[in-house]
Amino acid sequence: xxxxxxxxxxxxxxxxxxxxxxxxxxxxxxxxxxxxxxxxxxxxxxxxxxxxxxxxxxxxxxxxxxxxxxxxxxxxxxxxxxxxxxxxxxxxxxxxxxxxxxxxxxxxxxxxxxxxxxxxxxxxxxxxxxxxxxxxxxxxxxxxxxxxxxxxxxxxxxxxxxxxxxxxxxxxxxxxxxxxxxxxxxxxxxxxxxxxxxxxxxxxxxxxxxxxxxxxxxxxxxxxxxxxxxxxxxxxxxxxxxxxxxxxxxxxxxxxxxxxxxxxxxxxxxxxxxxxxxxxxxxxxxxxxxxxxxxxxxxxxxxxxxxxxxxxxxxxxxxxxxxxxxxxxxxxxxxxxxxxxxxxxxxxxxxxxxxxxxxxxxxxxxxxxxxxxxxxxxx
Amino acid sequence: xxxxxxxxxxxxxxxxxxxxxxxxxxxxxxxxxxxxxxxxxxxxxxxxxxxxxxxxxxxxxxxxxxxxxxxxxxxxxxxxxxxxxxxxxxxxxxxxxxxxxxxxxxxxxxxxxxxxxxxxxxxxxxxxxxxxxxxxxxxxxxxxxxxxxxxxxxxxxxxxxxxxxxxxxxxxxxxxxxxxxxxxxxxxxxxxxxxxxxxxxxxxxxxxxxxxxxxxxxxxxxxxxxxx
Numbered sequence: 001x002x003x004x005x006x007x008x009x010x011x012x013x014x015x016x017x018x019x020x021x022x023x024x025x026x027x028x029x030x031x032x033x034x035x036x037x038x039x040x041x042x043x044x045x046x047x048x049x050x051x052x053x054x055x056x057x058x059x060x061x062x063x064x065x066x067x068x069x070x071x072x073x074x075x076x077x078x079x080x081x082x083x084x085x086x087x088x089x090x091x092x093x094x095x096x097x098x099x100x101x102x103x104x105x106x107x108x109x110x111x112x113x114x115x116x117x118x119x120x121x122x123x124x125x126x127x128x129x130x131x132x133x134x135x136x137x138x139x140x141x142x143x144x145x146x147x148x149x150x151x152x153x154x155x156x157x158x159x160x161x162x163x164x165x166x167x168x169x170x171x172x173x174x175x176x177x178x179x180x181x182x183x184x185x186x187x188x189x190x191x192x193x194x195x196x197x198x199x200x201x202x203x204x205x206x207x208x209x210x211x212x213x214x215x216x217x218x219x220x221x222x223x224x225x226x227x228x229x230x231x232x233x234x235x236x237x238x239x240x241x242x243x244x245x246x247x248x249x250x251x252x253x254x255x256x257x258x259x260x261x262x263x264x265x266x267x268x269x270x271x272x273x274x275x276x277x278x279x280x281x282x283x284x285x286x287x288x289x290x291x292x293x294x295x296x297x298x299x300x301x302x303x304x305x306x307x308x309x310x311x312x313x314x315x316x317x318x319x320x321x322x323x324x325x326x327x328x329x330x331x332x333x334x335x336x337x338x339x340x341x342x343x344x345x346x347x348x349x350x351x352x353x354x355x356x357x358x359x360x361x362x363x364x365x366x367x368x369x370x371x372x373x374x375x376x377x378x379x
Numbered sequence: 380x381x382x383x384x385x386x387x388x389x390x391x392x393x394x395x396x397x398x399x400x401x402x403x404x405x406x407x408x409x410x411x412x413x414x415x416x417x418x419x420x421x422x423x424x425x426x427x428x429x430x431x432x433x434x435x436x437x438x439x440x441x442x443x444x445x446x447x448x449x450x451x452x453x454x455x456x457x458x459x460x461x462x463x464x465x466x467x468x469x470x471x472x473x474x475x476x477x478x479x480x481x482x483x484x485x486x487x488x489x490x491x492x493x494x495x496x497x498x499x500x501x502x503x504x505x506x507x508x509x510x511x512x513x514x515x516x517x518x519x520x521x522x523x524x525x526x527x528x529x530x531x532x533x534x535x536x537x538x539x540x541x542x543x544x545x546x547x548x549x550x551x552x553x554x555x556x557x558x559x560x561x562x563x564x565x566x567x568x569x570x571x572x573x574x575x576x577x578x579x580x581x582x583x584x585x586x587x588x589x590x591x592x593x594x595x596x597x598x599x600x601x602x603x604x605x606x607x
Contacts, residue, residue, distance in 0.1 A: 288472045291433055292486045292533070293461025295454040372433045376472065 003316025005267035009348045010321035011260035016344035019253025023246060024339060030242045031308065036078070036209055037111070037238040038216060038272075040071070040202040040223075061227045062198025065127050065187060070222050071204055076215040081108040082127060083201040084190040088158040090183050092144045099140060103155060103181045103190020111203050114179065119151050120165035122186055130189040134162035138170045139180035157185055158193045212237055257344065260352060267314065268355030275307050275363035279370075287375025300368040307360025308353060315352035315362050319345065381407040381430065381541070381573070386439035388425050388596075392532070399425040401596040409444075409540065410571040412564070414578060414587035422596040424545065428576045431543045432456045433462050444540075461490050465534030467563070469546035471526045473518040473533075478513040479525075483532040486513060490537065504532040508562060524555025531562060541573045542566065548583065560586070 042063045065082050072080035084103035089096055102108075106124040114121070121135055134155055141150045150164050168179050190199065206215040216235050224231050279286070289299060326340075388400040399422045407413055415423040428434035429441065434449060441449045448459055473482045480501050487497045505514050508528045518526055526548060534542060544563060548556030560583060567574040578584050590601040 285474055288474070289432070290457070291460065291466050291472075291490065293457050293459075293464075293537075294488055294489045295457035297454060298457075298489065306598075338544065373428050376433075376468065 001084040002314045002317060003156045003312065004270050005264070005311050005352060006318035006321050008260065008263035009315045009318025009352055010325065011263055011318075012348040012351070013258055013319065013322035013340070013344055014132075014325050014329075015260045016253055016257040016347075017340055018329075019249065019256050020339050020344070021342045023249040023253065026245050026249060027242055030238060036191070036205040036207070036212065038204045038206060038212070038219065039236045039241075040204065040219060040288070041200075041234045041236070042198060043232060043234060043334075053213070061230065061232055062196075063202055063223075063233065064197065064199065065191075067198065067223060068202045068224055069127070069304035070226060071202060071219050074215070074218050074222065076206055076211045077109045078207045079111050080202060080204045081105055081111050081200045083108070083203055084187055084194065085200045085227050086190065086194050088193060089156075090140065091156045092153060093212055095144050097140065097143060099181050099183055099194070100178075101185060101190060103187040103193075104184050105187055108184070108203075115169040116173040117167045119164070122184065125373045126200075127186070129187050130186050130192065132162050132189070133165040133186070135166040135168060136164055137178070137180040137182040138185060139178075141167050143357050153323055155183075155188075159182060160185075160189060160193055162189065212239070257347075264348070264351050264355055266360040267352075268311070271307055271310055271356060272315075272359035272362060274310070275303065275360055276366065278306075279303065279363050279367045282367075283370060283375045286370050287372045287377075290370070292378060295370040300364045303364035303367045304357060304360045306357040307364065311352045311356025311360075312345045312349075315349050318348070380409050380442075380444055381405070382440075382442040383429075384440045384442075386426075386441065388428060388429065388434065389420075389437045398596050400429070400436070403596070403598060405591075405598065406574060407575070409573055409591060410567075412567055412574045413589045413591060414576045414584040415591050415598070416426045416578060416581070416584040417593035417595065419579075421593040423577050423593045425596075427543055427545055427575065429547055430541075430575060431466060432460050447574055461486060462537060463539050463541060465537070465539040465542045465545045467527070467530050467534050467542065467544040469497070471518070471523075471530045471550070473526055473529060475518055477585060478515050478517055479510060479521065479529045479532075482518070482529055483536055484579040486537045486582045501532070504536045505529075508532050522555065527551060527555070528558045528562065531559070531566070535566060538570075539572075541575070542598045544574070544576045546578055547576065548578075548580070 005068070026159070030223055040063065042061070063082075068080050068082035071077055081104055085336055086101050087098060088101040090099050104122065105127045106122050108114075109121045116135070117138060119135070122133060123131055125131065134157060136155070143149070144155075145153070150167060153164050154161050155164050165351065168182065168184075185193070187199070189198075204215070204219065206212050216237060219235060219250070220231050220233070223233050286299060380421065383403055383405040386400055386403045386405075387398065390397045390399055403422075403426065415426060417423045425434065429436050439449070440447055443459065443463065448456065451459065451590060474485070477485075483501045483504055484497050487500065492500075501538055502511065502514065505511055508531060510525065510528055510532060513521060513525055513529075518529070521529065527550075542563065546564065551559060563576070564586070566572050574587075576583070576587060585588055588604040589599055590602045590604075592598075
């Protein structure tokens, strides 16, 4: 029963802590992308009405490399990176692998903050030109080349060939793509490979965080001018994305914490049972206390205090358990920014206290209402 | 001074009503030594429970020192039990995991006396009953007679004016039984305690100055040795 209470409290603390940490992790990750980021996607997202096509013609116009260049010329924009995402077969020396292929430009690396383990990234220059080079992730390098030198080799991507000029450093995952498995080719090559005219995204960074709103308006204006008066793009800012993730993860944290809270109620019921057994075992003693002049209120208090101490003892044990599991988790996943939300600890302790009091009432009342004559003759 | 007027106590047993006490009138003067005798089911124990405020009468009034205690609420009745009435039971009713001294201390703990004074009163009480050596023993390390003496110490520690003893020797051998009785009688004489003993034992009952025999919930005989 003490165990049940402590597991309940530990669960609440650890799970909310994990939820909180996930939230932190995501926001840190977003922050690492830079808070000046604007993502421009083709197509208009309407919050009402029958969808984009009703207002913007049959299909939205494609976003082109020229659109990206036009956006890049704005004074408010620092860097701009046209982007195409696809899956393609990548092969070398008879080994083949299906992997995400990203069409990008030199600015891509600067926006994403990627670093290279070896070689160079895509060269600066006209994004409309296919320079015939590519940069690969470390996992792809390992899987295709093994111990051999990859730099300078000709890699086949889809039906095109490119020379490997760089290998991306292992830096884990950045939102939405696994850098280790990525093959980056020039955006023009990617468009040709996919045989389509439109970009998947344009990523742009504003010169400062304060300019985000204005930059966003200006991009809309630029696109509208270039697309015959249609605002057929959607701009998502870093903040908006972050806020959405934040809301989702916060809701998740509360849900998980709530579920863990249910275990506290179960623990409370166990405490109630223990107390009821204790009351019936000590019936004669309770009768004696009454005979010796303990009023009903005093006996009630006595048993409430006992139930509460039980649950608080369990809760403290649970905190210790929580600390231990935190240490264990950190031992295995040192990168996880595990936090202790104070509110979670306070809430767990308060719930334990309330549960002890709440479920202690019934047994305590039973003890207090015992008839002393009957209680004394009970053996 | 105890005054019972028209005290009745009915119990519902199944769908029958059992009249444990039928309109009992009884006056007990302060400092009296009284024995309650009668066969089982005669109502003597019920009468004692009512005297000790462990039970409420179905009807009638009970005045203790001129105060109607039947009308009091639970907390006030508990206070009367704490301050005015001492109990000694047939089965001792000591708390098994407390020492003799701690058991004797219980009523003082309940009335919130501070620890230093508690210790003083308890050790004086135990000493007067010849239990000083046994103060740190738990009940299972004591003989029956010693246990009952601890119970007496507990009953007397808050200096009550009435001592109610329910078959105090019922669980003791002859010699420790008579020792316990003598101790109780000494307390009665030295402190002017009102003493009520419930017993089956004719011989013990006859030691009391006033002997009351009960049958079927009524006082059958009231022999008062002090009043011819």
